[in-house]
Amino acid sequence: MSSSYEISRIPRQFVEDLVPPKEICDDEKCPWHGTIRIRRRGILEGKVISAKMTRTVTVLIEYLHFSRKYDRYERRRSKIHAHLPPCIKVQEGDLVRIAEARRMAKTVSHVVLGKVRKGD
Numbered sequence: 001m002s003s004s005y006e007i008s009r010i011p012r013q014f015v016e017d018l019v020p021p022k023e024i025c026d027d028e029k030c031p032w033h034g035t036i037r038i039r040r041r042g043i044l045e046g047k048v049i050s051a052k053m054t055r056t057v058t059v060l061i062e063y064l065h066f067s068r069k070y071d072r073y074e075r076r077r078s079k080i081h082a083h084l085p086p087c088i089k090v091q092e093g094d095l096v097r098i099a100e101a102r103r104m105a106k107t108v109s110h111v112v113l114g115k116v117r118k119g120d
């Protein structure tokens with residue numbers, strides 16, 4: 001096992017542009033080192049708007065929804081709580097990729113795969 005990619009159970013196409021975590025954690029809910037399985041169709045990107053909770057971050061997802069009545073797109077946003085394993089370091093403002101997984105807490109059913117871009 002020379003790189004984190006070889007031990008990762010994440011399909012490579014979702015993380016090949018991300019930097020794999022440098023350290024190895026023992027969090028079973030970690031998508032890189034744990035046993036949790038992510039859902040391929042539930043991959044999203046958004047901005048971390050709160051990193052105050054322990055091992056959980058709030059991610060703001062912005063997307064366009066087409067309104068037929070007004071024949072144009074409207075901007076919609078939703079906040080998703082995602083599990084943050086200890087091997088991934090993020091700060092508020094960072095753009096992260098998250099994946100849907102099993103439900104881990106009342107409001108948490110996503111995990112952070114990694115940082116896409118650093119915030120300002």
Ligand SMILES: [Zn+2]
Nearest residue numbers: 025030033087
């Ligand atoms: Zn980990």
